[in-house]
Amino acid sequence: MMKNRQHIKWGFLFFFLPVVLWLFLLIVLPHLELLRLSFTKANTGKLTLDNYLAFFREPIYWLTFVRTAGYSILVTFLVMVISLPVSFYISKMVRGRMTGALMILILVPFWVSELIRVYGWMILLRESGILNHFLVTLGFFKEPVEMLYNDITMIMGLVYTSMLFMVVPVIGVMDDLDNSIIEAAYDLGASKIAIWRTIIIPHCASGLVNGGIIVFMLVLGSYLTPNLMGGKNSLWFTEQIYNQIILYFNWNQGAAFGFLLLALSSLIIWVLLKLTKQNLKEVVKK
Amino acid sequence: MESALSVQNVTKRFGDFTAVDQVSFEVEDGKFFSILGPSGCGKTTLLRMIAGFYKPDGGTLLFNGKNMDGVAPNKRPVNLVFQNLALFPMMNVHENIAFGLRRRGERGPEVDRKVRSLLERVGLPESGKKQISQLSGGQKQRIAIARCLIMEPTVLLLDEPLGALDAKLREHMKVELKTLQSQVGTTFVYITHDQSEAMVMSDTVAVMNNGHFEQIGTPQELYHEPKSSFVAQFVGNNNKLRVRLHRDAEGDTIARYSDRYDFKLAQKFEQSGLEDEYDLFIRPEAVIINPGEGRENFQTVPVDVTSILFDGGNSRLMVKPLGTEGELVVALPQTREYDSIRSGDRIQVGWDLNKTVCFKRSDWKLYDEE
Amino acid sequence: MIRSLPSSKRYRYGFTLFIILYFIFLFAPLVVTMILAFNDSMYPALPWQGFTLDWFFGKGPTKYGIFHDQTNLRSLFTSFKVAFSVMIVSTFLGTCAAFLFEQENFRFKGALYFLMIAPLVIPGVILGISILMFSNTIGLFIEDHLNIYVKFLGPGFPLVVLGQSSFISTIVALVVSARLKKFDRTLEEAAYNLGANKAEVLWFITLKYLRPSIIGGAAMAFLMSFENFNTTIFLVGSQATLPINMYMQVRDGSTPVINAISFLLILGTSIFAVINLSKGNKKIL
Numbered sequence: 001m002m003k004n005r006q007h008i009k010w011g012f013l014f015f016f017l018p019v020v021l022w023l024f025l026l027i028v029l030p031h032l033e034l035l036r037l038s039f040t041k042a043n044t045g046k047l048t049l050d051n052y053l054a055f056f057r058e059p060i061y062w063l064t065f066v067r068t069a070g071y072s073i074l075v076t077f078l079v080m081v082i083s084l085p086v087s088f089y090i091s092k093m094v095r096g097r098m099t100g101a102l103m104i105l106i107l108v109p110f111w112v113s114e115l116i117r118v119y120g121w122m123i124l125l126r127e128s129g130i131l132n133h134f135l136v137t138l139g140f141f142k143e144p145v146e147m148l149y150n151d152i153t154m155i156m157g158l159v160y161t162s163m164l165f166m167v168v169p170v171i172g173v174m175d176d177l178d179n180s181i182i183e184a185a186y187d188l189g190a191s192k193i194a195i196w197r198t199i200i201i202p203h204c205a206s207g208l209v210n211g212g213i214i215v216f217m218l219v220l221g222s223y224l225t226p227n228l229m230g231g232k233n234s235l236w237f238t239e240q241i242y243n244q245i246i247l248y249f250n251w252n253q254g255a256a257f258g259f260l261l262l263a264l265s266s267l268i269i270w271v272l273l274k275l276t277k278q279n280l281k282e283v284v285k286k
Numbered sequence: 287m288e289s290a291l292s293v294q295n296v297t298k299r300f301g302d303f304t305a306v307d308q309v310s311f312e313v314e315d316g317k318f319f320s321i322l323g324p325s326g327c328g329k330t331t332l333l334r335m336i337a338g339f340y341k342p343d344g345g346t347l348l349f350n351g352k353n354m355d356g357v358a359p360n361k362r363p364v365n366l367v368f369q370n371l372a373l374f375p376m377m378n379v380h381e382n383i384a385f386g387l388r389r390r391g392e393r394g395p396e397v398d399r400k401v402r403s404l405l406e407r408v409g410l411p412e413s414g415k416k417q418i419s420q421l422s423g424g425q426k427q428r429i430a431i432a433r434c435l436i437m438e439p440t441v442l443l444l445d446e447p448l449g450a451l452d453a454k455l456r457e458h459m460k461v462e463l464k465t466l467q468s469q470v471g472t473t474f475v476y477i478t479h480d481q482s483e484a485m486v487m488s489d490t491v492a493v494m495n496n497g498h499f500e501q502i503g504t505p506q507e508l509y510h511e512p513k514s515s516f517v518a519q520f521v522g523n524n525n526k527l528r529v530r531l532h533r534d535a536e537g538d539t540i541a542r543y544s545d546r547y548d549f550k551l552a553q554k555f556e557q558s559g560l561e562d563e564y565d566l567f568i569r570p571e572a573v574i575i576n577p578g579e580g581r582e583n584f585q586t587v588p589v590d591v592t593s594i595l596f597d598g599g600n601s602r603l604m605v606k607p608l609g610t611e612g613e614l615v616v617a618l619p620q621t622r623e624y625d626s627i628r629s630g631d632r633i634q635v636g637w638d639l640n641k642t643v644c645f646k647r648s649d650w651k652l653y654d655e656e
Numbered sequence: 657m658i659r660s661l662p663s664s665k666r667y668r669y670g671f672t673l674f675i676i677l678y679f680i681f682l683f684a685p686l687v688v689t690m691i692l693a694f695n696d697s698m699y700p701a702l703p704w705q706g707f708t709l710d711w712f713f714g715k716g717p718t719k720y721g722i723f724h725d726q727t728n729l730r731s732l733f734t735s736f737k738v739a740f741s742v743m744i745v746s747t748f749l750g751t752c753a754a755f756l757f758e759q760e761n762f763r764f765k766g767a768l769y770f771l772m773i774a775p776l777v778i779p780g781v782i783l784g785i786s787i788l789m790f791s792n793t794i795g796l797f798i799e800d801h802l803n804i805y806v807k808f809l810g811p812g813f814p815l816v817v818l819g820q821s822s823f824i825s826t827i828v829a830l831v832v833s834a835r836l837k838k839f840d841r842t843l844e845e846a847a848y849n850l851g852a853n854k855a856e857v858l859w860f861i862t863l864k865y866l867r868p869s870i871i872g873g874a875a876m877a878f879l880m881s882f883e884n885f886n887t888t889i890f891l892v893g894s895q896a897t898l899p900i901n902m903y904m905q906v907r908d909g910s911t912p913v914i915n916a917i918s919f920l921l922i923l924g925t926s927i928f929a930v931i932n933l934s935k936g937n938k939k940i941l
Binding site: 124 | 658659660661663667671674675678679681682683684685686688689692699700701702703748749752753755756760762768771772774775776777778779780781782783785786787788789790793818819821822825854858879882883885886889890899902903906907914915918921922925926928929930
Binding site: 334339341358359 | 660661662
């Protein structure tokens with residue numbers, strides 16, 4: 001082993017340098033630059049708090065921020081509620097081959113790009129959409145109703161686009177739940193509700209949190225779904241960032257917004273991890 | 287007296303395969319009853335029917351005389367200790383034991399009192415706050431049993447709960463489980479493929495094979511008076527010699543071995559067609575080394591010693607009857623009387639005719655045969 | 657409840673109905689999108705005007721099919737170019753990272769590992785703007801001090817590739833790590849023992865063992881890059897990638913040619929997904 005030390009060192013550098021370059025040039029330094037810009041005045045380069053103060057002065061900014069955070073939490077919760085029974089069905093109620101087939105069926109739509117999925121919902125739900133066409137033809141509605149561009153549709157779209165990231169980890173932990181544990185609870189007199197409450201949900205907690213972190217992060221940072229399915233009043237915080245940078249070309253303001261979004265997502269993920277006594281490494285590894 | 291558990295002609299089929307075929311037995315209150323059989327013999331299916339997880343295709347199950355037909359598993363006066371114990375990892379020991387009481391709607395200090403008294407009875411009075419992962423294998427065992435006993439079941443079913451333990455601990459738990467059962471007085475129905483577990487702990491053992499019971503009896507009966515070739519092979523160690531039977535001039539049954547030896551049998555065979563293939567069983571400890579002359583009802587054979595397997599109190603001689611390719615295992619008592627025997631020696635061995643049993647050859651093979 | 661426990665008919669049927677509804681919810685938008693690609697109408701909507709392949713092969717002047725639609729074809733080509741480059745870059749970086757974190761020990765390993773997984777929980781929008789700002793600052797700096805304009809550092813192809821690789825490399829690293837973790841290192845020792853050198857061991861033993869995961873990771877990198885929108889939107893120059901181009905058409909309203917593109921992409925990704933899944937690559941992340 002001692003004789004090999006020189007070789008090992010070269011091998012180590014071969015792996016080490018690209019990784020360090022990647023992480024510093026593409027992750028660390030850009031974020032430091034983001035932080036620096038958020039504290040500088042446009043054009044002059046002087047230090048200032050104006051960009052952050054603007055956020056608090058303009059209600060449209062901080063209201064959008066709060067709304068985005070609140071809706072992201074709501075979507076995460078809804079996704080958990082839907083994913084539990086779906087995962088349970090796939091993992092525990094159907095037989096082996098059917099499980100594999102359903103698993104593929106669940107995964108396939110999520111390989112398709114988010115844009116196409118959102119587009120699908122648009123042609124289904126808009127005023128001239130498929131659903132309206134059927135409802136009017138069948139006589140349920142007198143005239144078409146705009147079902148797109150409102151908060152409820154937007155939330156449904158966000159649930160749809162992020163669901164997989166909950167279903168997969170929850171099926172993972174559900175598979176680890178030994179059937180005999182459920183049988184034992186049943187044998188000791190537990191009702192269905194009691195089994196769900198005392199056995200299944202506590203067992204799935206880690207999967208729910210892992211999925212919850214990913215879903216929350218995706219929803220919070222999502223742009224396409226709120227932009228295309230939400231209405232004019234359903235402004236999402238990522239749209240504010242987009243507007244500042246692309247439309248108004250106010251990069252310093254955009255940097256401050258970006259940093260606020262990053263801080264919010266880090267904070268909520270940190271709280272979730274602390275609540276469940278996990279750390280990020282374990283979550284990502286699953 | 288009414289039986290705690292009465293199983294009458296119970297049958298279970300999976301498609302064309304009959305897993306349990308017309309099985310009947312009774313278990314008296316407070317007894318330790320074991321069902322012993324190789325894997326795939328149907329014992330788990332039978333147990334799951336008693337617990338209510340499978341619905342029998344025929345037959346009747348009675349607990350204390352009450353018919354269990356159509357009674358859901360969680361409504362039966364029976365609880366199951368699972369093979370992997372199935373302790374709830376998301377709860378601590380106390381919550382695990384209290385689980386069943388809580389589901390019945392019991393609340394308050396009474397639950398705590400019951401849990402504590404049960405923890406004392408299983409010898410783990412201070413473990414209530416512990417997590418399941420903090421327990422040793424043997425402790426988990428006791429908690430799993432306590433979790434069921436708190437429900438005060440008529441019958442406690444145990445599905446090979448010692449299977450997951452290592453050999454040393456298993457030896458220890460056998461004794462402990464037996465003691466626990468006699469202390470609490472609950473009827474135990476225990477299934478296992480390990481004949482030693484069944485023999486050590488049980489009042490009564492049922493030997494199961496291919497979906498039916500071969501024999502029900504005390505461990506002693508099964509060992510000394512097996513009623514079938516399967517039981518003779520499965521319960522305890524046994525020498526099996528392939529023999530053909532015929533009658534001699536006096537009308538006694540003679541077993542011919544390797545076309546060379548004629549062994550007299552104490553057993554009487556009435557049926558004709560004695561020339562068929564039979565198996566003669568002799569326990570290793572029934573074979574006496576250098577028996578000497580002048581014993582009644584005794585059969586001696588000259589043999590070559592092929593090897594000596596020293597294993598303390600369990601030492602054995604492997605011997606080959608002269609002029610055959612067969613092999614006999616002979617118990618070698620460590621009394622220093624036989625220390626002079628060496629591999630390759632020619633000696634005499636013999637056995638009391640009453641200590642052999644003979645059955646028509648069955649197709650069944652013990653798993654460690656070639 | 658589970659299969660071995662009895663449950664009422666109502667419970668079972670209720671549950672099955674829920675699952676059927678779930679799958680309808682899952683597939684409705686995709687199926688509708690695909691069907692309308694064949695509708696002989698100027699709008700991606702009902703009523704059904706008859707079957708046509710014009711949205712694939714139409715040469716104009718009213719209906720330009722995808723195969724004659726220069727803008728979309730160009731963006732499709734750009735996307736392929738980007739995805740291919742990202743695949744190469746992130747497979748290399750990800751595999752290096754997997755080796756670094758699974759097989760080497762060094763100071764600050766924990767901190768560096770944390771940095772590596774951070775991109776997974778940083779919203780893509782933020783990755784995009786931070787890289788844009790950083791490269792812009794460097795560009796300005798070079799221009800001010802050396803008087804050279806570095807085109808490379810402005811929005812455009814190289815920046816898109818780097819921006820996407822910044823987080824896709826992490827995903828490849830996790831996929832490869834998962835397999836490397838199961839690698840029995842005594843195999844390497846056995847190879848050394850038989851006279852192989854470090855490079856030979858790496859090539860003949862370790863990389864050979866990792867091959868399925870590297871291919872799987874590369875495939876995933878390609879797809880993720882091909883579909884990326886959030887990061888790309890800030891880094892893209894004059895050459896739009898397909899998602900960016902489609903986004904503008906979807907937002908402003910378009911002919912069913914978008915459905916035709918979607919049809920091809922759904923078909924492509926589905927085949928890709930089924931192949932990938934049937935090879936046992938169950939992990940999607």
